[in-house]
Amino acid sequence: MSELRGVIVSHAAVAKAMVDAVTAITGIEGALTPISNEGCGTAELGDRLREAVGAGPAVLFVDLPGGSCFTSSARYAKQGGADIAVVTGVNLAMLLDFVFNRDISPAEAARRAVDAGGKAIHVTRP
Amino acid sequence: MTLALYRIDDRLIHGQVVVGWGQPLDVSFIVLVDDEVSGSDWEQDLYRMGVPPQIEVIFASVEKAADMLPNWESDPRVGILLVGDIDTAVALAGRAPQLKRFNVGGVHHRTGRKERLRFVYLTDDEAAKLRRLAAGGVDVTAQDVPTARAVPVSEFT
Numbered sequence: 001m002s003e004l005r006g007v008i009v010s011h012a013a014v015a016k017a018m019v020d021a022v023t024a025i026t027g028i029e030g031a032l033t034p035i036s037n038e039g040c041g042t043a044e045l046g047d048r049l050r051e052a053v054g055a056g057p058a059v060l061f062v063d064l065p066g067g068s069c070f071t072s073s074a075r076y077a078k079q080g081g082a083d084i085a086v087v088t089g090v091n092l093a094m095l096l097d098f099v100f101n102r103d104i105s106p107a108e109a110a111r112r113a114v115d116a117g118g119k120a121i122h123v124t125r126p
Numbered sequence: 127m128t129l130a131l132y133r134i135d136d137r138l139i140h141g142q143v144v145v146g147w148g149q150p151l152d153v154s155f156i157v158l159v160d161d162e163v164s165g166s167d168w169e170q171d172l173y174r175m176g177v178p179p180q181i182e183v184i185f186a187s188v189e190k191a192a193d194m195l196p197n198w199e200s201d202p203r204v205g206i207l208l209v210g211d212i213d214t215a216v217a218l219a220g221r222a223p224q225l226k227r228f229n230v231g232g233v234h235h236r237t238g239r240k241e242r243l244r245f246v247y248l249t250d251d252e253a254a255k256l257r258r259l260a261a262g263g264v265d266v267t268a269q270d271v272p273t274a275r276a277v278p279v280s281e282f283t
Binding site (some may be wrong): 011037040041064065066075 | 136137138139140141144167168173175176177232233234235236244245
């Protein structure tokens, strides 16, 4: 099985900042590609996704469960050109888990991401 | 209240619409006018995911929207009407002469379009269509978020 690509799809510069943070923490480069929706409509965002995903397989980590980043990602995954899973609510914890576990299927990686990302959300009372 | 915003935005339902405009206007319903989306349950589910449950989303073809416009305009709640491109706006305005405003909220780069504003790219033909819309009595301005200035059509076409 070929190693998974991770593509972060976000508003503004969130995706780029997350890639930088993952690299700073792990030292792993090239596992994640950032895409911003800045200044582009759905057609151009689709072009950016096509370029980032390549032949796949890939997991698309999207910032919000709605809006242009999400609709473009879901639409692109539905086209069926590559084996792709879409995960929303991207956070740093799920990305850190992902970069160390990329020899699995997109669907399995998506399940791991939801688990790792969800476990990182806590309320701490003083 | 009524439809508070008639918007041309190629992203249709997204953060600027739901949060940027939706919060200050206290929007209760969004009308998405698009012939393709109105015929696809899958596309409709995608767009609904970006909207909080307290906001109703209505999908309509241009033809249905023209028929329903009086009902939405007399709705006691506040609503937003969205179209995804200039042709749809022109088609709707042609069938619904009571439509007197259009906000160009986001028309992005594509081959053949030139940058008119940071968030508005138009072909010459699209610019001419907007000018004709304005000449026909529709107040056409460009404004991405409520805190920005509403730019008159004469300044960006």
